[in-house]
Amino acid sequence: MRAMVVDDSRAMRSLLRQILLHLGIDVVEAADGRAAVEMVEAGPVPDLALVDWHMPVMDGLELVVELRSHREWRHMMIMMVTTESEHENMVRALLAGANEYLIKPFTADAVVEKLGLLGLHCAAAPSGDSYGGGILP
Amino acid sequence: MTTATTEDFRFLQGFLHDRSAIVLGEDKQYLVESRLLPVLQRHGAESIADLVRALRRGDAAVETSVVDAMTTNETSWFRDAAPFEALRTYVIPELVASNVTRRRLAVWSAACSTGQELYSVAMLLDSEFSDVASWHLDLHGTDLSTAVVERARAGVFSPLEINRGLPAAHLVRYFNREGARFVISDSLRSRARFQTFNLARPWPQVQDYDIILLRNVLIYFDVDTKRHVLESARAHLRPGGFLLLGTAETPRGLVTGLRPVSVGATTVFRREES
Numbered sequence: 001m002r003a004m005v006v007d008d009s010r011a012m013r014s015l016l017r018q019i020l021l022h023l024g025i026d027v028v029e030a031a032d033g034r035a036a037v038e039m040v041e042a043g044p045v046p047d048l049a050l051v052d053w054h055m056p057v058m059d060g061l062e063l064v065v066e067l068r069s070h071r072e073w074r075h076m077m078i079m080m081v082t083t084e085s086e087h088e089n090m091v092r093a094l095l096a097g098a099n100e101y102l103i104k105p106f107t108a109d110a111v112v113e114k115l116g117l118l119g120l121h122c123a124a125a126p127s128g129d130s131y132g133g134g135i136l137p
Numbered sequence: 138m139t140t141a142t143t144e145d146f147r148f149l150q151g152f153l154h155d156r157s158a159i160v161l162g163e164d165k166q167y168l169v170e171s172r173l174l175p176v177l178q179r180h181g182a183e184s185i186a187d188l189v190r191a192l193r194r195g196d197a198a199v200e201t202s203v204v205d206a207m208t209t210n211e212t213s214w215f216r217d218a219a220p221f222e223a224l225r226t227y228v229i230p231e232l233v234a235s236n237v238t239r240r241r242l243a244v245w246s247a248a249c250s251t252g253q254e255l256y257s258v259a260m261l262l263d264s265e266f267s268d269v270a271s272w273h274l275d276l277h278g279t280d281l282s283t284a285v286v287e288r289a290r291a292g293v294f295s296p297l298e299i300n301r302g303l304p305a306a307h308l309v310r311y312f313n314r315e316g317a318r319f320v321i322s323d324s325l326r327s328r329a330r331f332q333t334f335n336l337a338r339p340w341p342q343v344q345d346y347d348i349i350l351l352r353n354v355l356i357y358f359d360v361d362t363k364r365h366v367l368e369s370a371r372a373h374l375r376p377g378g379f380l381l382l383g384t385a386e387t388p389r390g391l392v393t394g395l396r397p398v399s400v401g402a403t404t405v406f407r408r409e410e411s
């Protein structure tokens with residue numbers, strides 16, 4: 001399985017990369033929506049896109065709209081991963097075609113559970129300690 | 138001084154077992170110390186020895202805080218997925234068919250923690266079983282810890298809790314954001330009732346349930362308590378009702394009259410008709 005992490009924060013990209021690699025998922029990274037579109041056009045098309053909302057050049061919502069305008073990419077699962085949690089905006093992202101929504105901050109367990117909701121089953125669960133684990137920004 | 142002497146640890150082990158039936162293993166001294174730290178601060182105690190003295194005196198406020206602190210309340214929405222799939226595909230359809238004339242459905246989350254388990258059932262019923270909406274629904278949640286019962290009743294969750302297994306479609310449909318928190322909709326909250334209840338004590342004969350969720354709590358008990366709790370749960374199920382346990386839990390060898398039914402990736406236990 002191949003995931004594309006789209007976030008303008010290098011630290012966030014590398015956190016998500018670590019979690020996904022741990023689950024046996026290959027990761028490519030893009031720092032804004034435009035770079036992400038170019039990456040998908042160049043192929044291969046990822047199975048999953050993790051998309052931040054607030055980014056320069058092209059934001060996450062615009063990216064979702066763009067990705068969903070290509071029928072040949074429709075099998076791609078899209079999960080928003082963002083601090084944006086206004087009710088209205090979450091609804092907009094889902095209507096635009098995002099499949100899931102993860103609010104920052106999150107734990108590695110939450111990522112695994114969300115991938116389960118998307119029907120993406122992972123190789124291994126990250127080692128988590130139920131007493132507090134690590135909270136990722 | 139926040140380390141516990143062996144004698145204090147023994148006392149705490151006994152106190153906790155007496156109040157909750159929870160068995161605190163010998164390797165759990167670190168857990169006692171880390172969890173009691175906030176309790177020390179709240180009650181202005183200087184040391185664990187101070188706290189133990191307050192418990193020996195029978196200080197009720199300290200007792201409640203210590204029990205609350207020592208329970209593990211880890212939970213999530215639609216936890217483990219498979220049991221909720223079993224509810225959706227088999228258990229609830231069976232009960233809808235058998236209860237169609239009574240038009241009642243009673244569900245009990247018997248160690249409900251902060252309410253995610255019961256509210257998950259409420260969302261499942263509301264979103265997938267619209268015919269049941271007009272029935273008399275009893276959605277009951279209980280837990281030993283007063284702190285979690287109050288939180289379940291309030292229905293207010295942090296983003297960290299919201300992230301744990303809640304499908305986004307349910308998040309936008311059943312929750313409102315208030316500041317940095319998410320509040321469950323009145324329509325679900327008003328259908329659920331929450332109370333404190335100690336599973337290890339004798340169970341009052343109140344009413345029978347169609348579904349009892351007894352998940353991820355037996356693991357803390359010794360064999361005698363497990364047997365008492367499972368036997369009581371069986372007795373509080375209507376004939377043909379279902380018991381759902383945690384992934385690592387089984388009634389095998391502890392209670393009779395519950396028939397395992399495997400549904401997808403999980404097993405549910407059905408009370409035999411008597």
Ligand SMILES: C[S@@+](CC[C@H](N)C(=O)[O-])C[C@H]1O[C@@H](n2cnc3c(N)ncnc32)[C@H](O)[C@@H]1O
Pocket residue numbers: 156157158159208209210211212213216247248249250251254279280281282285334335336337351352353354357383
């Ligand atoms: C790990 S949580 C499980 C929550 C939920 N059932 C789930 O599976 O996600 C265990 C809960 O059992 C409760 N508990 C422990 N001992 C109990 C007892 N003797 N009677 C009732 N509840 C108890 C704890 O307070 C805690 O909230």
